[in-house]
Amino acid sequence: MRHLSTTDRHTLHQQLEQLKRQVLEELRASAPSAYLVPAEGEHEVKSHADEAEAERAADVHMAEIEIAHTRLEEIERALARLADGRYGICEDCGAEIPRTRLFAQPTAIRCTACQAAAEARHRH
Template sequence: MFDELRASAPSAEAALAENDHEVKTHADEAEAERAGDVHMAEVEIDRARLEEIEQAIARLASGRYGICEDCANEIPRARLLARPTAIRCTACQTAAEARRRH
C-alpha cells in the first residue's frame, strides 16, 4: 500500500507539470501550487494512517493489541472502538501529549 501512495505523488506532480502551459496568471500559478501542496499533504496523511494501521495489525498478531505501551494496562474497549490504532490508554496519552507541549 505504501507503494501505491508513493506512486501517486509523482503522477500528481506530472499532472501539474502538464498543465503548466495552461497557467495564465500569477493567481492561476498560485492555485495550481496550492492544489499540489494539498494533494501532497493528503498523501502524507494517508501514509501516516496506513502506517498506524499496519502497526496495529502487527500488535494484534503479536498479542500486544489493546495493551498500553507506557503502563502495560489494557486500553479500554471504548477507546479502541473510537481509535482502533491507539497505542496508549487515555491517561498515558494525555501525559504524552503534555510532555510534547513542554
C-alpha cells in the first residue's frame, strides 16, 4: 500500500463507502418488490406464457439481488483490506496493484496481468 498516498487511501475509502451505500440502496429498493411476487396459488395466471414470464421476472429479480450481495461482499472485503494495510496488493502475485486500476476498480484484488490470467482460466 506504499504506492498509495494518505489522500489516495482516503479518497478510495470514500469511493468504497459510496459504492456500499449505492448497493445497500439497491437492495432496499428491491426488497419491497419481493412482496409483489404472488405466493403459490394466489396469482391469476391467464396462460402458460404469463406464468413463464412471471417466473422469468422472478428469476431475474433474484439474480439481481445475488449480484448486489456479491458486490456488497467485495466492497466489504476491500474496506477490510484498506483497514488492515493489505489494500492494493495483488492476491495472486503480491505486486502492487496500479493506482489507476484501483481508482477505476476500487474492489480489485489482482493486478491487471493476474486478472487477465484468472479470466483466461475461467474461459477454458
